[in-house]
Amino acid sequence: MKSVLSILLILMLAACSSTPEKKQEKSYAPQDLKDSDFKKTVAATFIKGSDYYFNGGAIALGQESLQLRDKGDLEKFESSKDPLSAAMALCYNKKVNEGLALFNNVYERYKNFPSFWTGRGICYVIQKQARKAMLYFNKALELDSRYTPALNNVAVLLLNKGEKHKALNALKLAEQSDGTAFTPRFNLAHLYLEYYLVDEAEKLFFDLYKVKKKDADVLSGLGTCFLLKNDIATAVKFFKAISESLMELRPDIALNYALALKMSGKREKAMEIIEKVDKKRLKNYSNYYAQIKKALK
């Protein structure tokens, strides 16, 4: 009963949040205006120290990004009292128009927040309007030229464009702007790892590991680092800490885990893992999958 009620509550909240409060159509006809209409919304002051998600969850980047949150979490955020959180959640939840509308609604109050602009940019990324996104990330940087999220997001955009060298530089810049931020380190770690700069990647993954020991991406990264360094036992150890339920969804984790298991002599386990992979999700991993599968045979 309770769970049913909880679900209902969530659904109701979702229902509410799925249609965020729309600003009533206001008439700007001169005769309809009053002096009180000109009363400016006081722009809030951006406090860097409060620029994070309070409830970070188990994800290392949980306080910095909602991108990795599941749908349920996102829907909770949609009804957040913090409109920026709500708007972000809407966008990540594929309700981009609503998210943008909410951003527009709170523009006056939050226009001095770099997070406002990065948030809007992210929404446009989700809407596949990368150029707009870039303009808004730059807007955030106008407010704070060292605003890490904006620098990070520019790097990610570049990565998506295939401009890996520029992305690398941007990520370094982002990392330098705030040595405590996780996301740029996370992205950098993955980039390093992809291009076999293992030591750099390992260092970064370990920093993340200290914060969130249960983050699958971090564990996977560390596992791969050690795999590359031929420290198979350690590799396996890290991979093992990842929930196997993820293997189906994450071929990038499953394949290297299987390889590590293979190299550690646990061929069957390797096979088991590799079999969990959802073939539909293989995409770019298809060749690698075939190679490993062949090696397991």
Next chain:
Amino acid sequence: MRKITVGIFSFLFLLSSSWGASVKDRRNDLLKVLNEEQQEIQRLSRQFQNRNPELLLRIAQIHMDKARILREIETEKYLEIDAAKRGGINKQKLYAQSHGHVLQAQKLCKQIVSRFPQFKDKADVYFIMAYNATELGNVKQARTYYNQASRYSKKVSETKIKANLALANLHYNDARYAAAIPLYEESLRAKKDQWWTKDAFNLAWCYFRTKRYDNAIRQMESIYKLSKSNKFIDMSQGVVRDLALFFAEAGKIKDGVRFYESIGENIAKHLILMSKRMIAEGKYTKAQTAVEEGLRAAKTTEEKVAFHTLSLELYGKYMKVGSHYKSAKVLFPYYKQNKLDDDQLTRYRYEVQRMGALLQKDVLKKSTQQVKKTREYKAQMAGEYFELMSQIDPKQSVKMMYLKGETLYYARMYRSALDAYDKSYILAQKEGDKKFQMDSVKGEMACLVKNALSGKEKDDYYLKSYERYLSLDNRSDKANQIYQNLFKIHEDRGDIAKYTDILERYHKDFPQESKKQEIMLASVMEYYNKRNDHAAIRNWIQRINRKEFTVSAKYAAKLKQLLTSMQMGEAQLAQTRGEKAKALQGFVKAANDPESTAKARKTSTHNVAILYYELGAVQEMYDWTQKSIALLSTGELLAFEDTYLLISAELFNRDRYDLSIQLSETIFNQLCATSHKRKDQIFKNVVYMKLAQGQTDQALSFIDTGVRCKVPADSILDGKLETLEAYKEQKNMNAFEKLLRHLQYAYQKEPRLIEHQHLLYQEMLKNSDQRSAAFWRASLEKQYQNARRSKTIPLEALEIIASFEIPKLELQVSALKSSKLSFPENIYNAGLQKKFQQLDGITNAAVRIAQLGSGDGTIYAYTLLLDAYESLANEVKDFTPPQKSKEYVVSFKKNMDQVVRPLLAKAAEFKAIAKKEVIRNQILSHHSVNFLGNERSPVPVQYSYYKQGIYMDRGGQR
């Protein structure tokens, strides 16, 4: 003589005694008798051969008698004629008969005196001759004959008495009074018959005329006494009539009063006569005495009127103004009651007018001007006279009142003069006398100038006078000035209706006076402006625009400014007070008003845009900003460009790309021809926003605009490259290729094109379009060659260039690997040598690739190089000479080891170098797996995160 004498007296008796009978019959009877007597006496005379003077005398007498009777008849006949026809009658002919007898008698008498000088009755003859001479009008002769008659008469004789009397009368008639007196005295002493009173009367006058007043008075008194008796002719009336004069002349008026009172006569009447006489004779002092006495004695209205009239004349002569005026005032009611006869009326009018004129003349005299009291008194009195005259003669009232004004003015009694002029104006207006109206108004204004009044009263009067003036003259220079004065007064009083009216009238009368109309209009406008009466101001400006008033172009422009400031004023005030809603409404109104001036419209529209910006009304701020820009010249835009760019940025901030783009583009177009510092930035913003909005073609078109507007070349190129990139993102390869062709032609040294050229190259290959692929390959290689000398080549381009070199290297490595070592030794050695040469080639090629600067290319080159070295090393190491001994093989292998080890060492070195390169330069190449991967892994380890990076929403907790 006796007979004659009797005859004379008989005649007289007959005349008197037969009066009761019919006159005509009596005359005829008398004539008959006389004729008969004449015949008889002529007969007798003939008997005496006409030598009897007495008979001749008698005949002469008869002729005289007949002449007298005939004269009566002739006169009767004359009188019977119609008076109108009498003038045409020949009197000589009419009186011919009587005249004939007179001449006969005269002739006879002359014969008598000449033929009979000693005739004893010669005196009588002369008397008759004298009488006839008188009848004939020959007074001189008559006088001579009477003298002769008197001379030849006996001392105390009838004839002498009569002759003397007649002579005295002739003297009297000739005003030879002194000569007449003794004759009268003698005659009157000699005989006192019924005629005595009559003759004495003449004597009294002779005395009077010779200033023997006492004798004259005594004589008259005697005459009066005797006139009471029927023995004497009653001359009492004459005495009563004339004695007053005698008394007056004698200066004994009181005696005269007593006399007249004693005889019960009205002294006033006589005093009147007396006074008139005195006045007529210029004896004014005496006349004054008489008049004064008369005034005291006057009882009836006529008497009072008479005396007062006489007073006027007298006091007027002596300029006794007070007394004169008093009489004039006393007379006025009598005048009104028509109690003055014609003479008196004439006199009255004359005196009043005259005195007024004299006083006025006096006022103007220098001597009078210097003494204030005198001056004012005379002026005052003159005014009274004029006023009186105006009542006496209403036809002259206008003039009199005007003269009063004039007099008072010259006496410097301006206040009083003003009233007089006012009255004269009113009177003149009633009469329609425009000349006096104008004169009066001028007089009024002259008084006002002299401060006859002050303050509001003065202004009020001025208003009245000015209007009066204009009603008479509204076109002269003076009228022009008056209009302005009038306007000023009403303006000072704030009476807008009135000074507006003045303006309109002024315009009608002086349409060409544009400057002055402008001044007036300015005041009117100011009035309405102070009251924010926009409707009124607008109405006036419309009228001016319709040419209802003549103004200069400069003023018209000023009015527009006024309208502008008016239109803007309220709104701006509201804005200053923070009443933004009201300010917005005001500005909108002003902006939309078709009557607004251009400046007002510009400013209002701009302000509306700003207010909507403040309001955060996206569409409205955009619309109004566009409207505002449309109204501005480029120069004006520059003054506001910060604002407009701010609004454009705000539209972007509010996620309205469409509007931000349009606005920025509008601004850019306006600034196109300028060298504005922000033109470049605006250009870039527009390009990027258009591209972000997916308006790629439009972006390209806009870049062409940028070229025309002389945007810096670098920005143009950047824009084109971004557009190219956008076409790529949109997979619009046709547009992409078209643009790229243009760019590579225009920018032959631009290295950033290489990547794009490569893309097309790949596309062409994919499409199996070898020719196009070859074209693009050649293009990018040419581009690279052109660019490498002067520009930094992007890493991605270097990778592309390197990628073209890699296949060659691959081939080389493949060639190295494909050829196998074989025995015999010489072939083996040759083969080995060749492989070493190949290896050199590969090494050099790899170095060249590494020198390109491409990280990925370098690592791949190292990979191939490693492969080449390792494969050769392995081949050499693994080669066993066929069909050779064990020792040979051992020795061979030992020898080959000398070859293998350096190869492997080199390979290891290359590996180490590659590894170092990757780590040091952080080369992002998947080929790094060959150097940094796990060699023990059965499969080259791959890693790629399942997402292309994680976006960061927040900065994270510190």
